[in-house]
Amino acid sequence: MSLTATFNTTLASLRVEPTRRLSWRFLWVAPLVAALTITTVYPGIFLIALAVSDSRLGKPFRAFSGLKNLAASLGDPLFLAALGRSAAYAVTSSTVQLALGLAIALLLSSLVKSGRILMSFILLPLMTPPVMVGIAWKLILAPAGGLLNGVLMNLGLTEAPISFLGTAGLAWLSVGVADVWQWTPFIAILCFAAIASLPGDVFEAAAIDGASPWQTFRKILLPLLAPQLAAIFLLRLVIAFKIFDLVYVLTFGGPGFHTTTASFHIWRRALEQFDVGRAAAETLIFTVVVGVVTLPVVWLAKHTAKAEAGHA
Amino acid sequence: MHNPAKKAAELLAAALTVAFFALPIVFLLSVSFKTPDDVLLGRFLPTAPTFDNWPTAFEVTNLTGFIWNSVIASIAAGILTIAIALPATYGMVRLKIGKAWLPDFTLSSYVAPPIVAVLPLFYLLKSVGLLNSLGGLILIYGFMNLPVAFWLLAPFLRQVPVAIEEAAALDGAGPLRTLIRVVAPMIAPGIAATLLISIILSYNEFLLASALSQTDAARTLTVGVSLFQGERLQNAGQMAVASLAGIVPVYVLALFGQRWLVKGLTQGGIK
Numbered sequence: 001m002s003l004t005a006t007f008n009t010t011l012a013s014l015r016v017e018p019t020r021r022l023s024w025r026f027l028w029v030a031p032l033v034a035a036l037t038i039t040t041v042y043p044g045i046f047l048i049a050l051a052v053s054d055s056r057l058g059k060p061f062r063a064f065s066g067l068k069n070l071a072a073s074l075g076d077p078l079f080l081a082a083l084g085r086s087a088a089y090a091v092t093s094s095t096v097q098l099a100l101g102l103a104i105a106l107l108l109s110s111l112v113k114s115g116r117i118l119m120s121f122i123l124l125p126l127m128t129p130p131v132m133v134g135i136a137w138k139l140i141l142a143p144a145g146g147l148l149n150g151v152l153m154n155l156g157l158t159e160a161p162i163s164f165l166g167t168a169g170l171a172w173l174s175v176g177v178a179d180v181w182q183w184t185p186f187i188a189i190l191c192f193a194a195i196a197s198l199p200g201d202v203f204e205a206a207a208i209d210g211a212s213p214w215q216t217f218r219k220i221l222l223p224l225l226a227p228q229l230a231a232i233f234l235l236r237l238v239i240a241f242k243i244f245d246l247v248y249v250l251t252f253g254g255p256g257f258h259t260t261t262a263s264f265h266i267w268r269r270a271l272e273q274f275d276v277g278r279a280a281a282e283t284l285i286f287t288v289v290v291g292v293v294t295l296p297v298v299w300l301a302k303h304t305a306k307a308e309a310g311h312a
Numbered sequence: 313m314h315n316p317a318k319k320a321a322e323l324l325a326a327a328l329t330v331a332f333f334a335l336p337i338v339f340l341l342s343v344s345f346k347t348p349d350d351v352l353l354g355r356f357l358p359t360a361p362t363f364d365n366w367p368t369a370f371e372v373t374n375l376t377g378f379i380w381n382s383v384i385a386s387i388a389a390g391i392l393t394i395a396i397a398l399p400a401t402y403g404m405v406r407l408k409i410g411k412a413w414l415p416d417f418t419l420s421s422y423v424a425p426p427i428v429a430v431l432p433l434f435y436l437l438k439s440v441g442l443l444n445s446l447g448g449l450i451l452i453y454g455f456m457n458l459p460v461a462f463w464l465l466a467p468f469l470r471q472v473p474v475a476i477e478e479a480a481a482l483d484g485a486g487p488l489r490t491l492i493r494v495v496a497p498m499i500a501p502g503i504a505a506t507l508l509i510s511i512i513l514s515y516n517e518f519l520l521a522s523a524l525s526q527t528d529a530a531r532t533l534t535v536g537v538s539l540f541q542g543e544r545l546q547n548a549g550q551m552a553v554a555s556l557a558g559i560v561p562v563y564v565l566a567l568f569g570q571r572w573l574v575k576g577l578t579q580g581g582i583k
Binding site: 025026028029031032033035036038039040042043044046047050060104107110111114118119120121122123124125127128129130131132133135136137139140142144145146147149150151153154181185186189190192193196238241242244245248249262263266267270271276279280283286287290291294 | 323340353399409422428431
């Protein structure tokens, strides 16, 4: 075959084959792309359209309103406070839960046999519907007949029942504890898997060298785990921004607006006040905030993974 | 290595962990046997256990109907998720369709909080007549869990040796046949874990259901139970019964599938 002929057939195959093959191959992912279009792309576009319109729940797109909704949202101290709360809560709860989850994971890997049973057991909180988690904790924390108040009063630690869910700081703490109950097991399981993936000889060598458990943890385990821990933190951060059910059941955003997160604020705006144009504008701003808080962690996770690969 | 003090400390820590994670569920069980007066005493165990709450909670509410709705919606949605995610993940991981952008896009779509989708999906379902229907919820749940399913399935698929697929190809099997006949049976534990987790995520979902399904006929359990608060069930004992009854199906599922669940979650989604 001459060079020109080869060139021509190659050219022909380039022209026809790839396009035809590409279209058939695309069928593998077509349903996924269609589904993601419905759950992600379409909502994005729809929200922008809603945000620049005067829209009520029963009657969307009544009139074009330009940037009015966005401006009103950015000038609304209640909404800005809710945004701040969501971000602060996501970062704080993720940090606390990563620390607790890592501690439980170390316990699981140290206990070996009973660790297995413990692991199956702590799967249960993860599987429990958040609404039920909220109800269970509400029964524990209730001022009248709550377990915690009963215990505190029987021990003589308090004279009158404490309204845990009706006091600003304590209400957040209550949501946080219920959230720790629900999500720390997930973090523990992921940390456990990360620890199990480490080479065992490193720890033997450290033990032979006479390193204390704290030194082994601080100087060997933590640096080796850093990339996975960053990735777990990122995942937890993303999930923490989604918190809604626990707030809905435990505090309904109260007392006052003290535990109103961005999601809950937007939900009330749309489904209680029916101002969906304004709610859409708030949602867009919230999405930007989630991105701004999450991106540095994405960078951190990628950076530590790269640094790790560089060392190896 | 064999330090008894260390061992004792570890067992104590394990016992405290178990106590903390068992507490809410055990207390829920205890409250479900309390009379309203007994609840107010604030004790851990019921003083005079009553079994009245259990039948009453089922009589005064449509609890059974709500549980059925949740069971049907979550199982159907789980199957839909697998039907879409398995070929798509195989296509992305093994056939490299969508290069890096499609996996990236799939995973990053998980970042958006669900509140983002509530209003657009509300109007979408309304326009196609699927608002307040289980069919609408099944479609939405089936779609919403796709990023999680991809995240769970991908590590399993990456571990399948390429040689096995090449052997199947030499035998004249196309990629679809290879996936169904050869690859899927090999990663069955991964598929089982993904199916279980998708079902549980749908069963537990509240926010979307509260907006997209507001009639009694299509109401799911989480929404139903949230409405009992201060409405039909004034009594904490009956509330505890409703919550426990709703938890039982997921715990049964978790009990039977625990091996797969642990495997699925530890398979290295975080790598």
